[in-house]
Amino acid sequence: MQTLSISVRLFHRNSLPTQSRYFCSSIRSSFAAMNGQIHIAGPWYSVPELRLRDHHFIVPLDYSQSESQSHKISVFAREAVAVGKENQDMPYLLYLQGGPGFESPRPTEGSGWLSKACEEHRVILMDQRGTGLSTPLTTSSMLQMKSAQELVDYLKYFRADNIVNDAEFVRKLLVPNAGPWKVLGQSFGGFCGVTYLSFAPKGLKEVYLTGGIPPIGDGCTAEAVYKACIGPIITQNEKYYKRYPQDIKIIRDVVNDLEQSEGGGVPLPSGGILTPRGLQLLGLTGLGSSTGFERLHYLFERVWDPVIVPGAEKQISNYFLNAFEKWLSFDTNPLYALMHESIYCQGAASQWAAHRVRTEHENKFDAVKAAKEGRPVFLTGEMVFPWMFDEIHALRPFKEAANLLAEKKDWPPLYNKTTLNKNTVPVAAAVYYEDMFVNVNLAMETAAEIAGIRLWVTNEYMHSGLRDGAGHVLDHLMGLLNGKKPLF
Structure with missing residues (x-):
């Protein structure tokens, strides 16, 4: 495939906006490595x-x-294709990863939905800006900013609107004759897909969500999302404890131990602190995916160190x-914590919506009170709280920026x-009836606004259905659009 290139003028460092100067050196290096080209395609490998x-592109930070x-x-x-199909003429399928703030999958073999997709498509696994190899915003790279406000002024360009702009930039260079391509969006990637339908539908051939x-309401819908998701979060907790009733006492004992420790928690290996409310964050991945219950249970199997010397003090291992810190991934993907609530904002501030909603339901989610009263300790779901920027070591440097983002009002429209x-544009969507992250009722409200969308509502899968379904979910959605599934 021919690689397009243009001459790109590098700016003098002092002519850049202040918040952009600190990334200038790394981008200058990128330009040097690419010899002034805006797209370089690497060799095929297996x-x-x-x-x-691999494909590398140089794109604008601000498309306006x-x-x-x-x-x-x-x-x-x-780019991924089935073996032997490198030179075949096949439609392009862009995969948009969930998040925000997580890179695209790194294939180690042809399996699952990716194997299914690669049978008939050239699959493009794009690292959304700020993730993976796309000028990653890491805990170290963001420290190059001189102030919290400069970081906020930079981060405002890392939402779905500019992810779609990047996708269009890539499409016009990759797809022959800059033709339309298909898009598969998982979770937040699906949010980006609906933004794509809103502002660049001419670039789309089909969309799978x-x-x-x-x-897609105006203002900040984060509060509505968290209020709608409280019920499913409680339900998932109840289901977890019904499956593993022995964990009720284990988790209660852990909460009591944390609460009674000096400072209200125990030190984490990275330098943060594990508190009762921090422990509840395990529900984010433990309650919402198909194998989450089992992983959570096995994690708590080894919560205590064995007492190998009689009379030794019992302590968390x-x-x-x-394992707790690895579960959260904030050290490797801090963008998620910083930008999560902003994905719901259009012309309004989030003002720590999850924290406010949790406060309204503190009778259910007060871990210390639940443990003292002998009740099961409920874990929380997909929520980011302001106190995380005190307790999680990787997030501490960004506390001020997080507060500024929570108060930011002038977010542009996303839909x-x-x-x-x-x-x-033909659209097919899998709506998971027991989805803890994307509420089924809110999803149905939006679906009613998308003309021609075909829905598959199922309780067979959780939020991770695309990954868990061994290609079945994608095959079903494709069938909805290619005539293999009846219209009614």
Whole structure:
């Protein structure tokens, strides 16, 4: 495939906006490595059952500025095809990862939905800006900013609107004759897919959404989302304790131990602190995916160190403390915590919506009170709280920026109802009836605004259905659009 290139003028460091200067050196290095080209395609290489190649692009940070004004960042995408199909003419399928703030999958073999997709498509696994190899915003790279406000002024460009702009940039360089492509959006990637339908539908051939139909009301819908999700979170807790009733006492004992420890918690290996409310964060991945219950149970199996010397004090094990931090992933993907509530904002501030909603339900989620009263301790779901920026070591440097983001009001629109009402792009969506992250009722409300959308509502899968379904979920959605599934 021919690689396009243009001459790109590098800006003098002092001519850049202040918040952009600190990334100038790394981007300058990217330009140097690419010899001034805006797209470089690497050679093909193999993993079992797949052929892969890497693509690097140089894109504007801010698409509203002219090319000469906008700072540049890099975007990485990996192309995947079935073995032997490198030179075949196949439609392109862009995969948009869930998040926000998580990179695209790194294939180690042809399996699951990816294997299914690669049979008939060139699959593009794009690292959304700020993740993976796309000018990653890490706990160390963000420290290059001189102030919290400068970081906020940079982060405002890392939402779904600019992810879609990046996708369009990539599409016009990759797809022959800049033709439309298909998009598969999982979770937050589905939110991006609906933004795509709103503002760049001409770039789309078909759209598949899996657990990813967003609320599209004006203002900040985060509060509505968390209020709608409280019920399912409670239900998942009850189901977990019904499956593993022995964990009721184990988790209660852990909460009591944490509460009675000096400072209200125990030190974490990274330098943070594990408190009762911090422990509840395990519900984010432990309660909402198909194998989460089992992983959570096995984690708590080793929460205590064995007492190998008679009379030794009982204590939480280093094994558990290390595993706890790995579960949360905030050290490797801090963008999730910083930007999570902003994905729901259009012209309004989130004002720590999850924290406010949890406060309204503290009778259910007060871990210390529940433990003292002998009740099961309920874990929380997909929520980010302000106190996390005190207790989690990786997030502490960004506390001020997080508070500024929570108060930021001038978020641009992410959806256009008028365009969605007139949609002509074929869309198929899997709506998971027991989804703890994307509420089924809110998803159905939005689906009613997308003309022509075909829905598959199922309780067979959880939010992780695309990953868990061994290709079945994607096959079902494709069948809805290619005539293999009846219209009624």
